[in-house]
Amino acid sequence: MMTEMLEPKAPIRTGNDTVLQVDGLDVDIRTPRGTVRVVSQVGFTARRGKTLALLGESGCGKSMTAKAIAGLLDPVASVTGGSASLDGEDLIAMNPKQRRAVAGPGLGIVFQDALTALNPVYTIGTQLGEAFRIHRGANKKQAKLEAVDLMRRVGIPEPETRVNSYPHQFSGGMRQRILIAMAVALSPRLLIADEPTTALDVTVQAQIMELLRKLRTEDQMAVVLITHDLAVVAEEADDVCVMYAGNVVEQGPVAQVFTSPTHPYTKGLLDSVPTDAQRGEELSSIPGSPPELNKIPAGCVYQDRCPLASAICREQRPQLRETAPGQRSACHFAEKVGQATVSQSGVVQAEEENQ
Template structure:
């Protein structure tokens, strides 16, 4: 799938032929620096791109419980509405702006049940209370009539997850669900997502730049850079033996064995501007093993081990600490 953005200076490509699969019962992580296209990919999948952005090519296929695959790009507006919440849902990173401040949380939690299941107001309210209890909101019978601003950040994130999983979707996209939360609350939120994934046999697509979170929570990882997928595979394989210099650089920047006074390692330079993506490898300006071929030819993703793909001309030369 590719996504273009119209700017005052011309059209730029924000997502370039990104391809991956999310399977039921597993967590797939989209990993990369800010601005690499992770959230743009997610909003394109669920059809929530800003008016200046367009999906220009590719397909977004979702397979229902009956085995029937639907391409969300070509589906009618009615079909997309039918699938929203029931087959595909998204949890945004800022719960305070994602929740409507003028409606009670009970009203917002009950809405999916009223729209998609035709429940009465009373029955939908009962479902909302049970959902609040399931995601760990204390005293849901009394708090169901509270407004979003009356909850803490962690509780609001739980409410957002509750709305996302209300109808047991096949795929749940979680866009940095632990941003701005303290470490203890982060652990609680991720534990909740894991329990819900196993309980409802969902595919969870976790969007993050936190390597530790990926290692602890994900089964497979897709590493993105400048709108491109540069590496993907099982987390233990990609983190244990990275085959792209960008992935190796990310792992090396984590201060695992840091000592007081020691220099912290980082990836030099900055990601390229979207309007100035180089013709060859997108990572060439920051790559420690760059060659002339890298500046002339864009490397295609190829299998370097079973299920492990890398978009690098020289994957065997990538060094891991």
């Protein structure tokens, strides 16, 4: 007689739509040359049933922010300030035992490299069933049934037989589906997806994003999506938090921020998308490169690449302020961003106007 699957426990929900509240988060890394701040005063809100995108170039602090929230920082890194509250419980203040208890029913994470995230010596069924054995006391048969059900839910064909397969026997897209299944196994309140479509072809990328959207809606999870892909943000996210050099420079509803950006970095990213490019034309790009994190300049972190940079930008770091209802920007000249250009003449004109 086959053992019945476990009845799912109802996830803890509160009346407030806010699932994750991050305030003033600081993360430092210890290096041979001294301590470097890689995340500085980061704050944002992730809401139930909605997707918040952390957007920015590589090295801007997106993944480090997610690791700090999930308690997965490397030994050389540590949270030195701020809070990250999951339904009112501060994740940063939790001890290791409390962290383990919240991993699964409270927080799930999808990593960008499925092959290294999965253990090569255990079957997929064993790895998927682990959450049910640890958190719900399932026996071996119950855990295997739950694993088959999870595989079916995320679109793995023939789950009854493939549950006994190993990670290397699946394609990249299928492995990513398995990672997602592991992350949502216990219907977490918060799902962090760190570049979930990296190294996948365009068709598979679309399938993975559609799967995440479906699961988010079914479980009413809050999703934090880490990406540098503007198209993915435009299509999948409700809110966006733009990061640069470890700082949040703009945040707000995606449609609003993408239509009317109020920070030069956001505008530069949007202008770099070749929407109407013609053969032979020079593509638009942001000049320069992000600063080294141990050499962040005083004042605005974006000043070296900004067409609006002026004396005040070199002396005083701008704070996030409301530029429109629900939209905030860390720019002294947020109201002039719509007219900013990346040409040398634009830089001179902006400086003359600002002085």
